[in-house]
Amino acid sequence: MTGDPRPLEQPTLTDNYLTYTRGFLSWALTLDHKRIGLMYLCSVLLAFLLGGIFALLVRTQLLVPEGLIMDQDDYNQAFTLHGGIMVFLVIIPSTPAALGNFVLPIMLGAKDVAFPRLNLMSYYLWVIGAIFMVYSIFGGGLDTGWTFYTPYSIDQNSAMGGVIPAVTGAFILGFSSIFTGMNFIVTIHRLRPKGMTWFRMPLFLWSIYATAVIQVLATPVLGITLALLAVERAFGIGIFDPTLGGDPVLYQHFFWFYSHPAVYIMILPAMGIVSELIAVHSHRHIFGYSFIAWSSVAIAMFSFIVWGHHMFTSGQSPLVNVVFSFITFSVAIPSAVKVFNWLATMYKGAISWNTPMLYGMGFIFLFVIGGLTGLYLGTLSTDIHLHDTYFVVAHFHYVMMGSALIGFIGGLHHWWPKMIGKMYNENAGRVAFVLFFIGYNMTFFTQFMLGSHGMPRRYATYPADAGFQMYHIISTIGSYMMAIAFFMMAAYFISSIFGGRRAAANPWGGRSLEWQCTSPPPHDNFSEQPEVGDCYDFSVLRWDEATQGYVWREDVDRPGEKSHA
Amino acid sequence: MSSSNHEHGAVGHIVPIKMLVGTCLALLFLTGVTVWVAKLDFVELRMDEMNILVAMGVAVVKCTIVAMIFMHLRWDRSFVGFVFVGSFIFVGIFIGFTLLDSSEYQPTIIPGDTPQVQLKLDALNASMAADSASSGEHDGAASQ
Ligand SMILES: [Cu+2]
Numbered sequence A: 001m002t003g004d005p006r007p008l009e010q011p012t013l014t015d016n017y018l019t020y021t022r023g024f025l026s027w028a029l030t031l032d033h034k035r036i037g038l039m040y041l042c043s044v045l046l047a048f049l050l051g052g053i054f055a056l057l058v059r060t061q062l063l064v065p066e067g068l069i070m071d072q073d074d075y076n077q078a079f080t081l082h083g084g085i086m087v088f089l090v091i092i093p094s095t096p097a098a099l100g101n102f103v104l105p106i107m108l109g110a111k112d113v114a115f116p117r118l119n120l121m122s123y124y125l126w127v128i129g130a131i132f133m134v135y136s137i138f139g140g141g142l143d144t145g146w147t148f149y150t151p152y153s154i155d156q157n158s159a160m161g162g163v164i165p166a167v168t169g170a171f172i173l174g175f176s177s178i179f180t181g182m183n184f185i186v187t188i189h190r191l192r193p194k195g196m197t198w199f200r201m202p203l204f205l206w207s208i209y210a211t212a213v214i215q216v217l218a219t220p221v222l223g224i225t226l227a228l229l230a231v232e233r234a235f236g237i238g239i240f241d242p243t244l245g246g247d248p249v250l251y252q253h254f255f256w257f258y259s260h261p262a263v264y265i266m267i268l269p270a271m272g273i274v275s276e277l278i279a280v281h282s283h284r285h286i287f288g289y290s291f292i293a294w295s296s297v298a299i300a301m302f303s304f305i306v307w308g309h310h311m312f313t314s315g316q317s318p319l320v321n322v323v324f325s326f327i328t329f330s331v332a333i334p335s336a337v338k339v340f341n342w343l344a345t346m347y348k349g350a351i352s353w354n355t356p357m358l359y360g361m362g363f364i365f366l367f368v369i370g371g372l373t374g375l376y377l378g379t380l381s382t383d384i385h386l387h388d389t390y391f392v393v394a395h396f397h398y399v400m401m402g403s404a405l406i407g408f409i410g411g412l413h414h415w416w417p418k419m420i421g422k423m424y425n426e427n428a429g430r431v432a433f434v435l436f437f438i439g440y441n442m443t444f445f446t447q448f449m450l451g452s453h454g455m456p457r458r459y460a461t462y463p464a465d466a467g468f469q470m471y472h473i474i475s476t477i478g479s480y481m482m483a484i485a486f487f488m489m490a491a492y493f494i495s496s497i498f499g500g501r502r503a504a505a506n507p508w509g510g511r512s513l514e515w516q517c518t519s520p521p522p523h524d525n526f527s528e529q530p531e532v533g534d535c536y537d538f539s540v541l542r543w544d545e546a547t548q549g550y551v552w553r554e555d556v557d558r559p560g561e562k563s564h565a
Numbered sequence B: 001m002s003s004s005n006h007e008h009g010a011v012g013h014i015v016p017i018k019m020l021v022g023t024c025l026a027l028l029f030l031t032g033v034t035v036w037v038a039k040l041d042f043v044e045l046r047m048d049e050m051n052i053l054v055a056m057g058v059a060v061v062k063c064t065i066v067a068m069i070f071m072h073l074r075w076d077r078s079f080v081g082f083v084f085v086g087s088f089i090f091v092g093i094f095i096g097f098t099l100l101d102s103s104e105y106q107p108t109i110i111p112g113d114t115p116q117v118q119l120k121l122d123a124l125n126a127s128m129a130a131d132s133a134s135s136g137e138h139d140g141a142a143s144q
Helices: A024-028 A032-061 A072-107 A116-138 A165-188 A203-235 A248-282 A291-306 A318-330 A332-346 A356-380 A380-386 A391-419 A425-451 A471-497 B017-039 B050-070 B080-110 B116-132 B138-143
Strands: A540-542 A548-552
Touching: A032 A072, A032 A116, A032 A471, A072 A116, A072 A203, A072 A391, A116 A165, A116 A291, A165 A203, A165 A540, A203 A248, A203 A291, A203 B080, A248 A291, A248 A332, A248 A356, A248 A391, A248 A548, A248 B080, A291 A318, A291 A332, A291 B080, A291 B116, A318 A332, A318 A356, A318 A380, A318 B080, A332 A356, A356 A380, A356 A391, A380 A425, A380 B116, A391 A425, A425 A471, B017 B050
Parallel strands: none
Antiparallel strands: A540 A548
């Protein structure tokens, strides 16, 4: 090579994936993983707004014991749609489909995912599924809770009429999820660049891989379950309906065989993001790389054999209760392995207090609370007391929102400069984080108290003299604070598009390949597939004041490069 | 197809036609076995569960042949086979745990608490009683 080959791709203002072609169809029919990722991102955030509005309605209702704004039926719909939208439309696709689509091929130095058309189809399946989901509101309403439990959901006389549209929507969304998973598995197997062995992959890829395995193995069971449910409701064939000789507990087995692994579809990608955030923003080599990588795989495997812990009070047999309780506890091992390794990475690191890092540390804090409170629910004796109370609500919000979603938001802040090519206002980001973090804990920590004092979930009203109201008021105020924080994020993200400072190729000091192409990346990502070395060795980078980003040190060779003298 | 000589790797493995025909014949033979077994009355031989065991055993063998030869798993990378077998293990875990549980809680279910089933059974019994009361000509038409 002649001259200084240091910037792998020359930054250009005009040639990047955003401006490569123009017009509506160039987006609607694009096969570019980056554009599909961005379309997923916008759609998921829109669904998040919708789900968030339902959450605020639920919280507002509970400000006073007799309920502030809704009757019981409307309340049932509000929490059902909040749950259904947040799970199927937001959290499951958020990190893999939105961020993963954008980042995964670039991390591999590839031009695209293995099956770009399947990728686009996955997006449109998401859109169709979302339309069905939203249609269920108008097509009779949906009040079953997001779990569609039988026998209520198959009883045409009591459950509202939107069950079949909603179930159809979830079925289609399942296919969208399977296609994404398939695509990522093949991409990681086939398109890894020279030098990137399995144990040199960025940890985000390991977690996305583990997630994809779950998506491909578990989601078909959801499809079967929901198809059976729809057939049962429409024709009454007696699979789940006890009055026809069916077995409603069987439905719960079917449902949770998917939906427990689905929790890991949500949390594993977030864990992958956090591994990146903690290492990059601490500027220190990740501690215990192979332990973190293997723990992702272990979590994926364990996730398939613990589903019965959702059914301890359902009539599930004592023998199976004990088995599932025991296995559930063992999930704590790989989870703790990750947490300890993140902490060890931060220890004596040069921590940059950037917004993404704040979310990374927030994740660790909230995930530990969410994980440890799970032990009370995995214990058979305490679960009898806590089942279907706000304790459960608080626990899974700490895991799904406080961990999975916070990881996604952290990743969004981390890769936003790469996706858009602009820096957001860092101070606004920090303020929004603090507001979010305080609001979050106000909302959900109080719910642990509510639950252990006996407040059941899914109730539109509560007794005035039970001492619940104070907690509910704090919780609702917290949810409003979170709403403000999210609107702040929207404001500074959008304003960064128009007025933000141009982002350097590598604003945070990351070593994985996405930080070696320009921000935003060119259409083809890389002109030729680059070679990679240790993606957590940050000693080869130095801060460059002129570009406000990190660059390669002049005295260090790039991987695969002969000494350039 | 003309380019297949140049890009040998892209075409993949080609199974010899003899093998495909042989596999096909084996599958047909096994189908015959299934049909033949279905006609045997094992209850009379005091081996009630033999029917289903043989049928499922034959199905497993056929399934394996299809996967190995028609789906090319025999010549593919062992990882693909691992995935294939692995997914069966997961199905096994799912069905196994679920059946274990339902057989465990079966004794706790209150018997006869299926009103719709009872209604349908009653209706069925009534119509059968009515049928047997009517002429044998009617009976013959129904059994065809
Ligand atoms: Cu679970």
